[in-house]
Amino acid sequence: MSPSLHALMEAGRLPPLAYYFADFVARGCGQAPDGVFALSAALVSARNLEGDVCIDLAAHAGRVLFADDSAADGGDNADGPVAPALSDWLAALRDCPWVGAPGEQAPLILDCGGPSAADGGSADAPAGSSCRLYLGKYWHFEAAVAAALLGRMQPAADLDPERLADGLARLFPAAVSAGAPAEPDWQRIAAAIAVTRRFAVISGGPGTGKTTTVVKVLALLLEQAPDLRIALAAPTGKAAARLTESIGGGKRRIAADGGTAESVLSRIPEQARTIHRLLGFGRRGAGEDLFQHDADDPLSVDCLVVDEASMIDLPLMARLLAALPASARLVLLGDRDQLASVEAGNVLGDITGRGQPVRYGPAQRALLARVGAAPAALPAAAASSDDDGAPAASTPTPAAAVALLRRSWRFGADSGIGALARAVNAGDGATALALLDDDAHADVTRLVPPADDLHPACIDWAVARFAPVLDAEGPEAALAVLERARVLAALHRGPYGVEALNARIAERLFAEYRAARGAAPSAGDRDGLHHGMPVMITANDYEVGLYNGDVGVLWAEAAGLREPQAPSADPVLRGSGIPAPDAAAASGTGRLRAHFRAADGSLRTLSVRQLPPHVCAYALTVHKSQGSEFDEVLLVLPPEPHPLATRELLYTGVTRARKQVTVHTGADALRQASTTRVQRASALAERLGWPVKPSNTGTVYLFD
Numbered sequence: 001m002s003p004s005l006h007a008l009m010e011a012g013r014l015p016p017l018a019y020y021f022a023d024f025v026a027r028g029c030g031q032a033p034d035g036v037f038a039l040s041a042a043l044v045s046a047r048n049l050e051g052d053v054c055i056d057l058a059a060h061a062g063r064v065l066f067a068d069d070s071a072a073d074g075g076d077n078a079d080g081p082v083a084p085a086l087s088d089w090l091a092a093l094r095d096c097p098w099v100g101a102p103g104e105q106a107p108l109i110l111d112c113g114g115p116s117a118a119d120g121g122s123a124d125a126p127a128g129s130s131c132r133l134y135l136g137k138y139w140h141f142e143a144a145v146a147a148a149l150l151g152r153m154q155p156a157a158d159l160d161p162e163r164l165a166d167g168l169a170r171l172f173p174a175a176v177s178a179g180a181p182a183e184p185d186w187q188r189i190a191a192a193i194a195v196t197r198r199f200a201v202i203s204g205g206p207g208t209g210k211t212t213t214v215v216k217v218l219a220l221l222l223e224q225a226p227d228l229r230i231a232l233a234a235p236t237g238k239a240a241a242r243l244t245e246s247i248g249g250g251k252r253r254i255a256a257d258g259g260t261a262e263s264v265l266s267r268i269p270e271q272a273r274t275i276h277r278l279l280g281f282g283r284r285g286a287g288e289d290l291f292q293h294d295a296d297d298p299l300s301v302d303c304l305v306v307d308e309a310s311m312i313d314l315p316l317m318a319r320l321l322a323a324l325p326a327s328a329r330l331v332l333l334g335d336r337d338q339l340a341s342v343e344a345g346n347v348l349g350d351i352t353g354r355g356q357p358v359r360y361g362p363a364q365r366a367l368l369a370r371v372g373a374a375p376a377a378l379p380a381a382a383a384s385s386d387d388d389g390a391p392a393a394s395t396p397t398p399a400a401a402v403a404l405l406r407r408s409w410r411f412g413a414d415s416g417i418g419a420l421a422r423a424v425n426a427g428d429g430a431t432a433l434a435l436l437d438d439d440a441h442a443d444v445t446r447l448v449p450p451a452d453d454l455h456p457a458c459i460d461w462a463v464a465r466f467a468p469v470l471d472a473e474g475p476e477a478a479l480a481v482l483e484r485a486r487v488l489a490a491l492h493r494g495p496y497g498v499e500a501l502n503a504r505i506a507e508r509l510f511a512e513y514r515a516a517r518g519a520a521p522s523a524g525d526r527d528g529l530h531h532g533m534p535v536m537i538t539a540n541d542y543e544v545g546l547y548n549g550d551v552g553v554l555w556a557e558a559a560g561l562r563e564p565q566a567p568s569a570d571p572v573l574r575g576s577g578i579p580a581p582d583a584a585a586a587s588g589t590g591r592l593r594a595h596f597r598a599a600d601g602s603l604r605t606l607s608v609r610q611l612p613p614h615v616c617a618y619a620l621t622v623h624k625s626q627g628s629e630f631d632e633v634l635l636v637l638p639p640e641p642h643p644l645a646t647r648e649l650l651y652t653g654v655t656r657a658r659k660q661v662t663v664h665t666g667a668d669a670l671r672q673a674s675t676t677r678v679q680r681a682s683a684l685a686e687r688l689g690w691p692v693k694p695s696n697t698g699t700v701y702l703f704d
């Protein structure tokens with residue numbers, strides 16, 4: 001007999017949230033607690049927590065669910081519940097009043113309207129093979145995002161093509177921005193797409209010039225419409241700060257080149273905000289983020305630019321689009337090959353076709369040629385032979401809104417990081433391994449882990465980079481030191497996870513500080529916090545104004561020392577490697593305060609008692625590192641292949657490094673990660689009109 005949902009939860013194979021949701025809805029509509037409906041609800045909820053927007057029933061029908069990943073048989077554990085055959089499953093779901101049809105309000109929604117990723121959309125697939133089951137509100141999020149984007153897919157009206165062609169020629173002079181003679185100027189093409197369309201995505205790897213291009217896009221738009229109201233946003237405070245900095249840099253470069261009038265440049269804003277701040281301080285209602293701006297109170301903007309779009313999850317994208325007036329332009333910047341958002345969805349990946357080649361039809365190519373942005377014949381990557389004979393596209397395909405930047409200006413031909421990122425992105429584990437192991441590239445190295453433990457050099461690496469934080473002159477300088485290097489890991493738990501890494505790094509730093517000075521660094525009065533420690537916020541706090549992913553540093557006001565104490569008996573504090581502060585001793589030292597860099601670059605200071613939920617951040621998960629870059633990165637993967645160590649994770653981790661990356665990995669683990677792709681179930685790509693295909697190779701980048 002297969003275990004009950006309750007037993008699965010107790011065994012850690014079903015998240016409690018998924019169990020309680022399934023139990024609640026099954027009871028609510030009078031279904032058996034372990035019946036098909038409860039099982040379906042538990043599966044949808046559990047998959048949603050893992051990032052899927054829906055489940056494709058055909059992909060699960062007849063299979064063991066909630067298999068034990070840690071089982072010796074590799075997870076194919078026969079004692080899990082088995083999903084019904086597809087036809088039985090559909091009949092049971094259709095029989096249940098709490099399973100709604102598309103558009104209805106219900107806890108679960110069954111949508112059999114689209115093609116299925118599981119069967120590749122073949123015409124002779126069995127009936128029902130295209131059925132997806134959603135948590136009700138996620139169906140509505142997905143439908144709303146698709147509708148809002150499809151509503152913006154037509155080319156922009158009211159453009160002066162001659163003025164645009166002139167502006168493109170000024171801002172993208174061929175000698176500067178085209179690379180090798182045969183290579184099209186992708187930045188110019190991207191700019192032309194973004195200006196001529198109401199919705200555009202500019203996707204590219206690190207240093208491919210996304211921000212450089214978008215500043216020129218804004219200049220071109222302002223040359224067309226001087227009163228355009230522009231807003232800049234990013235998903236995290238860190239990403240917003242970087243966007244602010246890059247936009248400022250881009251404006252200065254244009255000013256130096258004289259590409260446009262000073263009066264135009266002065267109207268390009270530099271200040272980027274977090275999406276949460278842009279939408280207005282919200283509150284949490286019924287477990288959801290609610291914002292001031294929505295469809296009833298839309299944003300006062302004509303053009304919104306959002307950076308790091310790969311980090312935007314489906315619910316946030318739905319809320320952002322709801323608050324954006326239908327007439328406003330939207331330009332998304334990001335890297336479609338990076339990891340998807342932490343929460344459910346792979347919005348940028350879906351919008352850009354899940355790694356499929358981007359092919360422009362005749363209408364798009366004619367438009368680009370008209371504004372002088374397309375060479376007479378775009379190469380195969382941009383123009384497909386199979387659309388040559390197609391009728392002029394009256395229905396725009398989503399590819400028309402997507403521009404891929406393929407040349408990195410940051411990583412030259414001799415850059416190991418660039419070559420490594422390219423190899424990983426192409427799924428070429430053998431080349432990636434060779435790059436890490438040969439001596440030709442000093443900027444990429446590998447630490448070969450011992451069989452069953454972390455290589456001790458990992459902790460040495462971190463201590464060498466973080467010890468200077470404790471000697472910094474103040475919190476500003478400490479943040480600057482912290483921003484230079486980071487340990488990134490694939491996992492949370494176990495010897496290779498961020499929890500253990502943080503504990504070991506903190507313990508060593510603490511011990512070395514005490515050995516050198518005869519006193520421990522100042523500690524806070526809770527949670528093992530101490531002077532010089534980086535912290536990352538893990539939940540949005542609208543009142544305090546700190547958001548998930550923000551990183552700050554704890555700093556004792558009068559960089560205080562106190563007497564060493566015995567290690568804590570408290571398991572939480574013991575886990576952090578920090579002795580428990582005794583209140584009297586702590587009060588005699590400098591008071592610990594937390595400092596964060598605001599989006600405008602200034603420092604925000606608050607007491608540790610005001611800190612929203614947070615974790616120690618010497619080591620971060622790769623997911624949490626999105627939107628940040630560091631000079632040096634140590635990327636810790638488990639020595640053996642692991643399902644969470646994927647190509648997207650490896651690529652994202654490697655490309656967080658600007659100057660040096662060290663990868664802690666076994667050879668098989670690296671090869672396997674390079675070929676394992678993240679597949680999140682969703683129908684957004686198909687809703688937007690992309691053909692149903694599993695994602696294939698990542699974007700290929702050209703280097704100097």
Ligand SMILES: Nc1ncnc2c1ncn2[C@@H]1O[C@H](COP(=O)(O)OP(=O)(O)OP(=O)(O)O)[C@@H](O)[C@H]1O
Binds near residue numbers: 178187207209409
């Ligand atoms: N066409 C170009 N010619 C010369 N240098 C360029 C060009 N485009 C971008 N660069 C330079 O490359 C660097 C990266 O550009 P930019 O910041 O715009 O890239 P990005 O894709 O936004 O980077 P990030 O990975 O930080 O998001 C900048 O120093 C910029 O000046």
